[in-house]
Amino acid sequence: MIKKILPLLTLLFCSFFSLFSQQRHTISGTIREAVSNETLIGVSITVQNARIGAATNEYGFYSITLPEGDYTLIISYLGFQDISKSISLNSDMKLDFNLQEKTEELEEVVVTEDAERIDIRKPQMSVSTLAVQTIKKIPVVLGESDVIRSLVLLPGVTNAGEASSGFNVRGGAVDQNLILLDEAIIFNTSHLFGFFSVFNPDAIKDVKLFKGGIPSRYGGRVSSVLEIFQKEGNSKELKVNGGIGAVASRLLVEGPIIKDRTAFLAGGRASYAHLFLPLFNIDNRAYFYDLNTKISHRINDRNSIFLSGYFGRDLFSINDSFINTYGNAVGNFRWNHLFSDKLFSNLSLIYSDYFYGLELDFVGFEWDSGIQNFNLKYDLKHYLSDKLQINYGVNNIYYVFNPGKIKPNSEDSGIVEDQLTKKYANEAAAYVDIEQKITENLRVNYGLRASLFNRLGQDELFVYENDQPVIFDPFQLIYREATPIDTISPGRGQNIKTFFNFEPRVSAAYTINENSSVKASYTRLAQYLHLLSNTSSPTPLDVWTPSGPFIEPQLLDQYALGYFRNINNGDYTLELEGFYKDIQNRIDYIDGADLIANDAIEQVILNGEARAYGLELLLRKNEGRFQGWLAYTLSRSEQRTPGREPVVDNGRSNLETGINLGEWYPTPFDKTHDISLFGNYELNKKWNFNANFVFQTGQPTNYPVGQFEFQGLVVPFFGLRNQTRLPDYHRLDISATLSPKKNRNRNFQSEWVFSIYNVYNRMNAASINFRQNQDTGRNEAVRTAIFGIVPAITYNFKF
Numbered sequence: 001m002i003k004k005i006l007p008l009l010t011l012l013f014c015s016f017f018s019l020f021s022q023q024r025h026t027i028s029g030t031i032r033e034a035v036s037n038e039t040l041i042g043v044s045i046t047v048q049n050a051r052i053g054a055a056t057n058e059y060g061f062y063s064i065t066l067p068e069g070d071y072t073l074i075i076s077y078l079g080f081q082d083i084s085k086s087i088s089l090n091s092d093m094k095l096d097f098n099l100q101e102k103t104e105e106l107e108e109v110v111v112t113e114d115a116e117r118i119d120i121r122k123p124q125m126s127v128s129t130l131a132v133q134t135i136k137k138i139p140v141v142l143g144e145s146d147v148i149r150s151l152v153l154l155p156g157v158t159n160a161g162e163a164s165s166g167f168n169v170r171g172g173a174v175d176q177n178l179i180l181l182d183e184a185i186i187f188n189t190s191h192l193f194g195f196f197s198v199f200n201p202d203a204i205k206d207v208k209l210f211k212g213g214i215p216s217r218y219g220g221r222v223s224s225v226l227e228i229f230q231k232e233g234n235s236k237e238l239k240v241n242g243g244i245g246a247v248a249s250r251l252l253v254e255g256p257i258i259k260d261r262t263a264f265l266a267g268g269r270a271s272y273a274h275l276f277l278p279l280f281n282i283d284n285r286a287y288f289y290d291l292n293t294k295i296s297h298r299i300n301d302r303n304s305i306f307l308s309g310y311f312g313r314d315l316f317s318i319n320d321s322f323i324n325t326y327g328n329a330v331g332n333f334r335w336n337h338l339f340s341d342k343l344f345s346n347l348s349l350i351y352s353d354y355f356y357g358l359e360l361d362f363v364g365f366e367w368d369s370g371i372q373n374f375n376l377k378y379d380l381k382h383y384l385s386d387k388l389q390i391n392y393g394v395n396n397i398y399y400v401f402n403p404g405k406i407k408p409n410s411e412d413s414g415i416v417e418d419q420l421t422k423k424y425a426n427e428a429a430a431y432v433d434i435e436q437k438i439t440e441n442l443r444v445n446y447g448l449r450a451s452l453f454n455r456l457g458q459d460e461l462f463v464y465e466n467d468q469p470v471i472f473d474p475f476q477l478i479y480r481e482a483t484p485i486d487t488i489s490p491g492r493g494q495n496i497k498t499f500f501n502f503e504p505r506v507s508a509a510y511t512i513n514e515n516s517s518v519k520a521s522y523t524r525l526a527q528y529l530h531l532l533s534n535t536s537s538p539t540p541l542d543v544w545t546p547s548g549p550f551i552e553p554q555l556l557d558q559y560a561l562g563y564f565r566n567i568n569n570g571d572y573t574l575e576l577e578g579f580y581k582d583i584q585n586r587i588d589y590i591d592g593a594d595l596i597a598n599d600a601i602e603q604v605i606l607n608g609e610a611r612a613y614g615l616e617l618l619l620r621k622n623e624g625r626f627q628g629w630l631a632y633t634l635s636r637s638e639q640r641t642p643g644r645e646p647v648v649d650n651g652r653s654n655l656e657t658g659i660n661l662g663e664w665y666p667t668p669f670d671k672t673h674d675i676s677l678f679g680n681y682e683l684n685k686k687w688n689f690n691a692n693f694v695f696q697t698g699q700p701t702n703y704p705v706g707q708f709e710f711q712g713l714v715v716p717f718f719g720l721r722n723q724t725r726l727p728d729y730h731r732l733d734i735s736a737t738l739s740p741k742k743n744r745n746r747n748f749q750s751e752w753v754f755s756i757y758n759v760y761n762r763m764n765a766a767s768i769n770f771r772q773n774q775d776t777g778r779n780e781a782v783r784t785a786i787f788g789i790v791p792a793i794t795y796n797f798k799f
Helices: 002-021 132-137 147-151 273-280
Strands: 024-033 044-047 052-055 061-067 069-076 083-089 097-099 127-129 177-181 204-210 224-230 239-244 248-258 262-271 284-300 303-318 322-340 343-360 365-385 388-408 423-437 442-456 461-463 470-473 478-481 486-488 495-513 516-527 529-532 543-546 554-567 572-589 605-621 626-640 647-649 652-654 673-682 687-696 706-710 713-717 729-738 749-757 765-772 779-785 790-798
Touching: 024 083, 024 365, 044 061, 052 061, 061 069, 061 365, 083 097, 132 147, 132 204, 147 204, 248 284, 273 284, 388 543, 423 543
Parallel strands: 024 097, 177 224
Antiparallel strands: 024 061, 044 052, 044 069, 069 083, 127 204, 204 224, 239 248, 239 790, 248 262, 262 284, 284 303, 303 322, 322 343, 343 365, 365 388, 388 423, 423 442, 442 495, 461 486, 470 478, 495 516, 516 554, 529 543, 554 572, 572 605, 605 626, 626 673, 647 652, 673 687, 687 729, 706 713, 729 749, 749 790, 765 779
């Protein structure tokens, strides 16, 4: 028996020894665009006949480990010429590549479309990517390309309608979205109260929205992550591009400081519609401006540094008696370092500030508020093998919250200067994220994030009986503000409340065949900041507040399951996903809550819960003269705030009713049906046509359900929250782009964009108000619409 087993054991041992003694080496490098030296994200590097491949990361870096031998590498990126490179691998190799655009393709039209397509093998799901060129094609109001309004055309993404800032993802609130510009947090994405977003498409390199399956390196919000990277600047030659629109213009300049090593980018936008208002004897003003800047420097093959910034301001005034100013300012210093051909690191020092200012001259005061944060983060990516990569890192964010400061703007205003109590907090996190190929058909991502939030001391902190800042009146069946029984002053060096959470993440993809796969994910997230707003769309006056003694952090559990398919060799793609979200500690407000200049905001807030679930469909056509997509979302978004545990007071049990009698009710951003159609038709090299159609179920709202008379006044009664809806929302937009033939053989190129927003002049309701008709004395409903039909012309150029 032993004689029979011994040869078999010897064979197994020799095979095992041969497998692990075989020399393995690593190929790594950076892939750039040849013309501008801009790093490219998501370039495919495949090893011919080996079923092994990789893709460049956010900084254009790749790494592949292979056994010794002869190989052929294929580097491909749609819109660029493929590169085939034969190598003899007997030691570690560094191979950088510069990709040339395909000469037979229209310039940049399809260069980045590849980034929008799904990879059925990757376990990453619930991710939407839009190419900048696609964003520029989508017709929008007033002819200005807009990142946020383009994202709303994707499944699972909505907003509160026209002239509304922010966006809602899978039934979540706007404050539940983490928005990053070059890794810096943006707290308000709107210009002109929502007509435009703060992102200049000319300065943007990559746009990616994570709706679920969020990697462990992200945290702090429970709904989505919108990650936007600015361009690095052209280190080859000076380039200029811009545009002149109906209400705003833009200009972007980029070029080398030291050729092939150091580049700069500077872009600005400004609106000027207010300059024409005096012609109509209008003394009001409303305008915005912003600036994008970046300097990138390649020290050597292993080190690069970047310094980027954004500054934007909005101003709105009425006869100089009412002046409103708000905006973001962010800065980021980043250092990319390559420890080895398998270990890549990124160190970032980030500053972010959101400011809101108000001056009321007729009252005689100025009002300032805002939020600042300082962020230090260090991320590493370790390419252990072609089957295993590990991402890990740490970050720390220090917050300063200014809920408001009031001061007189003249000596005789009668206003006494006052500063609402500033709040301070620190959020730290560490994470690990693993990408692993289990078999040829099964790949997984799994990771863990550990977050620690410390609410630091402040000048004044109210103390309440039974730790209840909100009390319930059992006779009137209403919640009201409690009276503080004491005030303490913990120093900023103290922790007045600490929260710690583990946030596991896991996603998997099982490849059924070469063209289809099934994916699933689970995500847990913690959010420690809250936006105080009792409107469906955020306004500049909304205030951020941290979790603390009376406000718990929001905790999300999200589950998703999807089917993904390439049709006809990728000419079409189908994405079908179902999701369920459960959120603990979603804040709600008592009836009649006053959020403005409230130094005891905990007196009007209750902790509840929320849930959202739905089905998303995205069907894309990727090839041919006609391209586009159909997006459909069927979903439900609800929240509930039941009564708290009964409190025994003087022998009586205080049984609370909660909000809406403790029952589930639709959130303000619940949209049962959401349909978006986008199409792009390239007639020839001169004309390009685009159109999109949007339909959404009406937004939940409150209509009066009755009325009563009190001292001669008719007072409406509204009943339970969000029991009625605005009329359904729908519109059609079209545009045509003219590229003159004279562009083709000269450096200066230009185009004209003709667009019509809301072609059939649908007067979509932004709100419906009820009033008494002065002539008839009867109550009537009045619809308020923001836009009807809006034609626009934009002239774009570059050289």
